[in-house]
Amino acid sequence: MIAPALQNEFARVVGAENLFNDASDLLTYSYDAALLPAQSPGLALRPPTLEALGRVVALCNAEGLPLTVRGAGTNLSGGVIPEGDGVVVVTTGLNRILEINPADMYAVVEPGVINERFHDTAMAQGLFYPPDPGSQAVSTLGGNVAENSGGLRGLKYGVTRDYVMGLSFFDTQGQLVKTGSRTVKCATGYNLAGLMVGSEGTLGVFGEIILKLIPPPSASRAMLAVYDRVEAASQTVAEIIAARIVPATLEFLDNFTIRTVEDFSGAGLPVQAAALLLIEVDGHPAQVAEEAARVEEICRAQGASQVRPAKDAAERDRIWTARRSAIPALARLKPSVVLEDATVPRSQVPALVRFIQELASRHGLTIGTFGHAGDGNLHPTIVFDKRDAKQFAQVRQAVEELFDKALELGGTLSGEHGLGLTKTRFLTKEVGPATLAWSRRLKRALDPKGILNPGKIVAEA
Amino acid sequence: MAGVAQLARLLGELEEQLLTCMRCGFCQSVCPLYSETGHEADVARGKLALLDGLAAEILKGPHAVQQRLERCLLCGSCAANCPSGVKVLDIFLKARAILSGYLGLSPAKKLVFRQLLARPALFNKLLAMAPRFERVLARPMDDLLDTSCARFFPPLGERHFKRLARVPLNRTLPELNTDPGASGIRVGFFVGCLIDKLYPSVGQASLKALAHHGVGVNMPASQACCGIPALSAGDSATFTKLLAHNLARFDPDKIDYLLTACATCASTMAKMWPLMCGELDAAGQARVQALAAKTRDVGQFLVEAGLVRGEAPAPREGAKPVTYHDPCHLKKSLDVFAEPRRLIAANPGWRLVEMVENDWCCGLGGSFSLQHYDMSKQIGARKREHIIETGARAVATCCPACMLQISDMLSQAGDHIAVKHAIEIYAESL
Numbered sequence: 001m002i003a004p005a006l007q008n009e010f011a012r013v014v015g016a017e018n019l020f021n022d023a024s025d026l027l028t029y030s031y032d033a034a035l036l037p038a039q040s041p042g043l044a045l046r047p048p049t050l051e052a053l054g055r056v057v058a059l060c061n062a063e064g065l066p067l068t069v070r071g072a073g074t075n076l077s078g079g080v081i082p083e084g085d086g087v088v089v090v091t092t093g094l095n096r097i098l099e100i101n102p103a104d105m106y107a108v109v110e111p112g113v114i115n116e117r118f119h120d121t122a123m124a125q126g127l128f129y130p131p132d133p134g135s136q137a138v139s140t141l142g143g144n145v146a147e148n149s150g151g152l153r154g155l156k157y158g159v160t161r162d163y164v165m166g167l168s169f170f171d172t173q174g175q176l177v178k179t180g181s182r183t184v185k186c187a188t189g190y191n192l193a194g195l196m197v198g199s200e201g202t203l204g205v206f207g208e209i210i211l212k213l214i215p216p217p218s219a220s221r222a223m224l225a226v227y228d229r230v231e232a233a234s235q236t237v238a239e240i241i242a243a244r245i246v247p248a249t250l251e252f253l254d255n256f257t258i259r260t261v262e263d264f265s266g267a268g269l270p271v272q273a274a275a276l277l278l279i280e281v282d283g284h285p286a287q288v289a290e291e292a293a294r295v296e297e298i299c300r301a302q303g304a305s306q307v308r309p310a311k312d313a314a315e316r317d318r319i320w321t322a323r324r325s326a327i328p329a330l331a332r333l334k335p336s337v338v339l340e341d342a343t344v345p346r347s348q349v350p351a352l353v354r355f356i357q358e359l360a361s362r363h364g365l366t367i368g369t370f371g372h373a374g375d376g377n378l379h380p381t382i383v384f385d386k387r388d389a390k391q392f393a394q395v396r397q398a399v400e401e402l403f404d405k406a407l408e409l410g411g412t413l414s415g416e417h418g419l420g421l422t423k424t425r426f427l428t429k430e431v432g433p434a435t436l437a438w439s440r441r442l443k444r445a446l447d448p449k450g451i452l453n454p455g456k457i458v459a460e461a
Numbered sequence: 462m463a464g465v466a467q468l469a470r471l472l473g474e475l476e477e478q479l480l481t482c483m484r485c486g487f488c489q490s491v492c493p494l495y496s497e498t499g500h501e502a503d504v505a506r507g508k509l510a511l512l513d514g515l516a517a518e519i520l521k522g523p524h525a526v527q528q529r530l531e532r533c534l535l536c537g538s539c540a541a542n543c544p545s546g547v548k549v550l551d552i553f554l555k556a557r558a559i560l561s562g563y564l565g566l567s568p569a570k571k572l573v574f575r576q577l578l579a580r581p582a583l584f585n586k587l588l589a590m591a592p593r594f595e596r597v598l599a600r601p602m603d604d605l606l607d608t609s610c611a612r613f614f615p616p617l618g619e620r621h622f623k624r625l626a627r628v629p630l631n632r633t634l635p636e637l638n639t640d641p642g643a644s645g646i647r648v649g650f651f652v653g654c655l656i657d658k659l660y661p662s663v664g665q666a667s668l669k670a671l672a673h674h675g676v677g678v679n680m681p682a683s684q685a686c687c688g689i690p691a692l693s694a695g696d697s698a699t700f701t702k703l704l705a706h707n708l709a710r711f712d713p714d715k716i717d718y719l720l721t722a723c724a725t726c727a728s729t730m731a732k733m734w735p736l737m738c739g740e741l742d743a744a745g746q747a748r749v750q751a752l753a754a755k756t757r758d759v760g761q762f763l764v765e766a767g768l769v770r771g772e773a774p775a776p777r778e779g780a781k782p783v784t785y786h787d788p789c790h791l792k793k794s795l796d797v798f799a800e801p802r803r804l805i806a807a808n809p810g811w812r813l814v815e816m817v818e819n820d821w822c823c824g825l826g827g828s829f830s831l832q833h834y835d836m837s838k839q840i841g842a843r844k845r846e847h848i849i850e851t852g853a854r855a856v857a858t859c860c861p862a863c864m865l866q867i868s869d870m871l872s873q874a875g876d877h878i879a880v881k882h883a884i885e886i887y888a889e890s891l
Contacts, residue, residue, distance in 0.1 A: 020500075022522075023520055023525070024514075024522065024529055025500075025529075027510060027511060027520060028501035028502045028507035028510055029501060030510070032486075033484045033486060035483075038510075046499065073486055073501065074485065090499065090501075093499060095499070112499075114490075135485070135486070135487070137490035138487055138490045327544055328544035331544055331545045332481075332546050335480040336480075336483070337483045
């Protein structure tokens, strides 16, 4: 319970209409998209301006109140599940695109701007913002930066990190810290923006974000390749890269996912196939034509039983609908879904896929695997019923084994979802005790009272 | 009032359906209300979490949950776009019924639903008298839209509301029974309150088109409301009464289709009647199922039955631009969106210009607009902007409720753009 006098002070900062203290409203800020126990905060605030946001941070720090910043709440790792006595700060009121600069190809945004709206607005001015996390229709750029979100275009265009030119953030005193610049080059001071990307709200609270924009490709071509063996699909990926072709997207679907998507949408997918690759090359029309032909050749040479190039926009849409249907189709099988994002070097994709299949049969679990084969970022998706405690325990066990395997294969715990609450305790496994200790010293120095999104990434046990 | 534990037990019947929400939050991208407020309790995911909380007895305040559940247009955009296929509207309507049953209906709603809506004869009589007083109470605002604004004060406030028809359809044409002509098809025609009392011309246009195509029409006298206002308020008793009243008037064995020109009625009859008819006996339920399966929007029927067929004529030189608004209850609930456009294209005097976000909710949401007019108006303003951008001289749609809202928005802004039903545009061409 946060004292009424303090609540009044918050209300003066953000406006009474932007303060939520009813148990019902607070319950709606108790969860994200991760399958974790919900935890209502003590208070939720929706600052209408960055200035109000800064004052909220300072006030929380003065009072020692835990503060969790929340955008759309689409995290898959519990990153916005708050502390029970803490404050949730919702950024949906900070949704202004402050500048789009076509001459210098950058944009300045507030943290609550929705990814897709930003993408579309930039595109209308002939500029391209590539990071496209699966949640892009709803997730905010502030959240994307805090999680270093990836997406389908990661292989060729990189992830959110590659587009953050600079940003400002409030330190725990509510002071505005600025880092980076509107210029392509910037060698001034520490690269604090680099530190803030992926910091999951534990080091500072974002104000304005400067994002890089690029010219959009003028042409693209998509195709679907069918394989009897996962290894052949993976070898295709390796050969495409070896041929110095970098497709914009290179997506993988395993047999279980193919069958589930086909049952769901009847899109005409080959249900016998061990794997599908969905490939799209983009760029200048002449280059696209050449690369598409070369990729098709490689697919066949690597033993694809079928290669179906999209002849027109409608066929291209059909190919991508199959990919987009993966989560909805799998989600409808069972009530509960755990979507993982363990990532391995792309040459290890077949080993990881084999391991996941073995994991599923050993634990008697239903797992569909699909994802970004080009960058080794797979999404093993476990569907089950969380009311079955025994099964839930088995899911947790399987996930832990999956992490171990990903590390054994030279990979990482999380490609794009972040550690949040779910993976924090596994961090040492990947980076070792010295890294954790250093990270904790950093956290303590920047946030002595430990108010910034406690429990995430470097939680003190 | 019984304990919260009992309420939790009642909500328990929704558990299986509630469980299917995986909290992905994708409903945020299509929710017209959340889009304005950015507040999680306004979007489906938040409301489903609230019902979960109530069922699990984490929340002890059913009133607070009920208030938040009522902040919803019931447009179904969330359900239509849900990756997990959560039946959001089914859950919300059942939850509203459970909560209203538990907390009781407000006296105002009780009066309106039980004393007025549930008694179609009285309802018709009272409203037939109303236009005589309307001129005294309201001043005309826009001739093209036939709107007016209250001369004095609330409940309607600043709203520019469509004037009541001088004579409702139930007076001009109390009933109709014609035999099938060339088409060999006989349909039942469900009028709906808004068409009867505000837009009888839409009813007339529908009947004209059906007659033109040689379709036999059975339009029984004394039809009642489809029941959606009662369902939205969680008043199951009134809903069941209205349903039984209408069931007695339409015999599924004697008609090939049951038509209406109101998207909301169509969606209620096709989807909600079967879902919420549990209080009827087995024979009644079977009759509901049969009627629901035969329910069509009038334009959908004309196209589906092959009566409007072939290539549409090219628009005439100087054809006037018209834009089309997809009613939520037609597109998102019944997946009907091509047929109305085909009807418009059949009239070469008009040229269809699509607006952006043509299926974004207009913001009316029935009683939502009465309880949250500011929010309704804010959502409506977005629709109005998109209409204006097209440069259209008229907006067509297929729902009298949307027509009401869009007229209000255009009239208040002084835009002087006509609002029509797609079937009116089609009927003009016959």
